[in-house]
Amino acid sequence: MSTGKLLLSPDRFALTIERLCCQLIEDWDNFADACVVGIQPRGVALADRIHSRLTALTGNPDIPYGKLDITFYRDDFRLHDKPLAPHPNDMDFLVAGKKVLLVDDVLYTGRTIQAAFSALQHYGRAQVVELLVLVDRRFNRQLPIQADYVGISVDALDEAYVKVHWKENHGVDEILLFDKKHPA
Amino acid sequence: MSKKLSTRHLIGIKDITADDIRLIFETADNFKEVINRPIKKVPSLRDITVANIFFESSTRTRISFELAERRLSADIVNFAASSSSVSKGETLLDTVNNILAMKVDMVVMRHPAPGACVYLSQRIPANVVNAGDGTHEHxxxxxxxxxxxxxxxxxxxxxxxxxxxxxxxxxxxxxxxxxxxxxxxxxxxxxxxxxxxxxxxxxxxxxxxxxxxxxxxxxxxxxxxxxxxxxxxxxxxxxxxxxxxxxxxxxxxxxxxxxxxxxxxxxxxxxxxxxxxxxxxxxxxxxxxxENGVAIRMAVLYLLAAQEQLSTT
CATH class of the missing domain: 3.40.50.1370 (Aspartate/ornithine carbamoyltransferase)
Structure with a gap:
């Protein structure tokens, strides 16, 4: 296995999450009438952290938190040789009239976010939707979609692959850059 | 890791593996959540047309398949043998080929003759789902x-x-x-x-x-x-x-x-x-x-459709 280049070390990682939460509170105050929606599967790890930190910082214990699976809304259905495997969807509230913070780990082509918009529409007409991502690969977009809150921006070739490791799953919080897609 | 079924058609349980069954169940878990949402519909099969061909009467299975197809946003055509050219003497293959000529991607068929779905699956390009063939399988x-x-x-x-x-x-x-x-x-x-x-x-x-x-x-x-x-x-x-x-x-x-x-x-x-x-x-x-019937049928249709590569040419 090739080792990737370290883009964000564990201590910087924690600082970045803290900075994003502070930015959010600056803009959104105490999150009354707001909700956090993580995109399955990889956006949820980030959304878990953001949601628990926001709860602690705002003192508002009732910020609604949903996990949105966008598999059935993707535009590349039938373009792969294997079916896209869905993940559990857990949204027990409607977003009608709410401010929605959509959370994903890496913003790359923008197609995941486009699918997330379609999925989100099924839960009502949100008042505002804003997007938070940990990594913005800003030169690889295929659709006109931009994030409102960004952890780090990465300028990389299309062949490159950015991977976010989480303490819960990989033992350490870090972001790595690989030369080739899908390292073994 | 995403998996796929070992078959292009669902003719009988005899022909599929335990892994296929488990994959269908895992996918159906997700669809069961979908059909309990306020808006019970996803756009996955929006480019697919399904023909429901029923040579035998059915209420629950036909409605269940039809709901499953609609909740996946497929286009559907319904066909009941009693009100069709079959009563004018047309063969099964001719009937189905005429329907397929109208660009249908999947066929859900119920037929009184055991083996009718196997026969069909060997002769037509569409995916065939058996909705009951005589006393054979369902x-x-x-x-x-x-x-x-x-x-x-x-x-x-x-x-x-x-x-x-x-x-x-x-x-x-x-x-x-x-x-x-x-x-x-x-x-x-x-x-x-x-x-x-x-x-x-x-x-x-x-x-x-x-x-x-x-x-x-x-x-x-x-x-x-x-x-x-x-x-x-x-x-x-x-x-x-x-x-x-x-x-x-x-x-x-x-x-x-x-x-x-x-x-x-x-x-x-x-x-x-x-x-x-x-x-x-x-x-x-x-x-x-x-209730589970709709989720299971959504999973079967989704998995079969997903395996067919979309030709973009």
Missing amino acids: PTQALLDAFSIREKLGDVAGKNVAIIGDILHSRVALSNVFCLQKLGAKVRVCGPPTLIPHHYRELGVEVSYDVRDTLRWCDVANVLRIQLERQDIKYFPSLREYHQYFGITRQMLDELDREIVIMHPGPINRGVELSSDVADSPHSIILQQV
């Missing part, structure tokens, strides 16, 4: 039955499942035997000797003619309807006598030392194979089976 029913057992009891493996009633004329029984055995359950069939074919012993299932003993043995009793429309001769003296010997009543369940699950693929003949108080009791998961 794969989606077996899948939803096993899915309902898994939901109620946590797992199918290691459970004792009894299939009680008209085994001879039942495609549900045969598909259920294959499905339950592949998932590791023990299966027993029970009914009057005239309605249990000898070849069932060769499938590795127990055969019993004693319904009380069978109820004591089983964790789940899947009770089948007496299919009078398929019975050209008398297999038992009267329905009243059948109920006396093989009908399941509340009293029989109360005599057991534990709770068992009662299932029925429908339509129920109340007072024949099940008394009304059993059909409506908390033991019965008959209506959950119907």
Whole structure:
């Protein structure tokens, strides 16, 4: 296995999450009438952290938190040789009239976010939707979609692959850059 | 890691693997959540057209397939043999090819002749889903039955499942035997000797003619309807006598030392194979089976459609 280049070390990682939460509170105050929606599967790890930190910082214990699976809304259905495997969807509230913070780990082509918009529409007409991502690969977009809150921006070739490791799953919080897609 | 089915068509449970069944169940879990949302619809199959071809009457299966297709946003055409050119003498292959010429991607078919779906799947390019072929197989029913057992009891493996009633004329029984055995359950069939074919012993299932003993043995009793429309001769003296010997009543369940699950693929003949108080009791998961049927059929259609590469040329 090739080792990737370290883009964000564990201590910087924690600082970045803290900075994003502070930015959010600056803009959104105490999150009354707001909700956090993580995109399955990889956006949820980030959304878990953001949601628990926001709860602690705002003192508002009732910020609604949903996990949105966008598999059935993707535009590349039938373009792969294997079916896209869905993940559990857990949204027990409607977003009608709410401010929605959509959370994903890496913003790359923008197609995941486009699918997330379609999925989100099924839960009502949100008042505002804003997007938070940990990594913005800003030169690889295929659709006109931009994030409102960004952890780090990465300028990389299309062949490159950015991977976010989480303490819960990989033992350490870090972001790595690989030369080739899908390292073994 | 995403997986795929080992087949392009769902003809029978006999032809698919235990891994296929588990993949269908995992996918159906997600669709069960979808159909319980405020908006019960996803756009996955928006570019797919499905023909529902029913050469035999059906209420529940046809509605269930139709809802599954609509909730996946597929375009659908319905075709019932009674109101079609079949009554003018057209062959099955001609009928289906004419429908396919109108650019249909999948065919869901019910037919009175066993093997009709295999025949079709070897001759047409579309995916074929068997919605019941004569007395052969009814794969989606077996899948939803096993899915309902898994939901109620946590797992199918290691459970004792009894299939009680008209085994001879039942495609549900045969598909259920294959499905339950592949998932590791023990299966027993029970009914009057005239309605249990000898070849069932060769499938590795127990055969019993004693319904009380069978109820004591089983964790789940899947009770089948007496299919009078398929019975050209008398297999038992009267329905009243059948109920006396093989009908399941509340009293029989109360005599057991534990709770068992009662299932029925429908339509129920109340007072024949099940008394009304059993059909409506908390033991019965008959209506959950119907709900799971939509999720299972969505999963089957989704997985089959997903395997067909979209040609972008």
